[in-house]
Amino acid sequence: MFTQEQKLASVRIVLVEPAGDRNVGAISRVMKNFGLQQLILVNPQCDPHSEDAQHMAVHAGDVLAAATIVDTLPEALHGCVRAIATTARDRFAPLEHPHTALPWLLETPLEQASALIFGPECRGLSNQELNYAQRFVRIPSNPNYSSLNLAQAVAVCCYELTQSISFAESNRSAPPIDYAAFEELEGYYQHLQAVLLAIGYVYPHTAASRMEKFRQIFNRAYLDKNEVSMLRGILTQMQWALQKNADRL
């Protein structure tokens, strides 16, 4: 058994290339305000341990000091079974309301990590970065000025995540699902791409855009570990069937 508070503390807040040290400090503070603890910085473009950052963190210096720095987004998501990205790019995928989507991050067993991803202040998340998430939220805002400060966006999402706790608890009766982790899904996508190249369904120059579509399909399906094994089993069997024919040539 675990409490919802423990689960909340296991959610990773992932900032991709944050450029403002004050933002990183303010985010540490608001994370602690709402019971979150795990801050991961992907290739930060500022000094997250500057005086300004610490000043903004106030009494959340512990969250700031414990922030993990990694080089790439996949590293930040290693071991995660669920990831939601924040974006305003509505051409990419259906964008959900934070209230609708965020509680989903808490509906996994305690030992299965989940992540909420925020892009850089200047540009937001790229399509390639968005590919690593299963769901996408946009904070509804004024169309005439929709760009929230990064720390404000994190504050709103942390608030919404916390508010869902009692809601999530009432849904806890479903049996736990052994969701596939990030690296297992990535392994499947690489395997799929290799087979699609081998059978001539894609070519090296078309593979990336096609794979993006397939990622969207399978990310939406919230695959568990068995399902990933089954899907990879098809690919392996396909490779075997092709090889068997080839051997007989």
Place this chain on the structure above:
Amino acid sequence: MFTQEQKLASVRIVLVEPAGDRNVGAISRVMKNFGLQQLILVNPQCDPHSEDAQHMAVHAGDVLAAATIVDTLPEALHGCVRAIATTARDRFAPLEHPHTALPWLLETPLEQASALIFGPECRGLSNQELNYAQRFVRIPSNPNYSSLNLAQAVAVCCYELTQSISFAESNRSAPPIDYAAFEELEGYYQHLQAVLLAIGYVYPHTAASRMEKFRQIFNRAYLDKNEVSMLRGILTQMQWALQKNADRL
């Protein structure tokens, strides 16, 4: 008649003795992000028009420049028919959740103003200041560190205030999805089963139970027509690759 957006723009955000010029700037920005326009500063302890304030306001310089400065809280509330104060002082009055109380500010005729009051960064609102409000909200937060940055608290409240009216809008922005019809999905499942039999991934006596699992995966993904075509394209290409090898035998 008036729109909800107009009503939102008539809600006053009242900051009592704000001490941080950067906070005032950040608050201007987040107000504009959520469609609010009326900022009132009661006896500010900082220069709300400083470079730092303007820097933080970014594209909400208009909201910042139009901020009204008054000497006392009663002046700030002049003409208001409803006022909600933010506080953590639970001895003073019943504290409500922002989600419960804030929409009440929008339920007045357009010409009747309402206000949301925030205290100084260092001390919050005094009992005397709280006396001017009819309702009181507290943002639920971590009991170990419940003190939010002022601009973050305003962000959360502005977000919550707009949610009652922006829900429908945010759903409206998603483009309609051309979902696959029943018979198109069935066509895919039959095609998949034929290929899985051909490559030896399933046998006639195991096909049904396996196919059930694959149906569960793809049914969860809510496939659109294009996606079904893409998935069938993989199967067709696999059949072609196998046949090509077979022909060469």
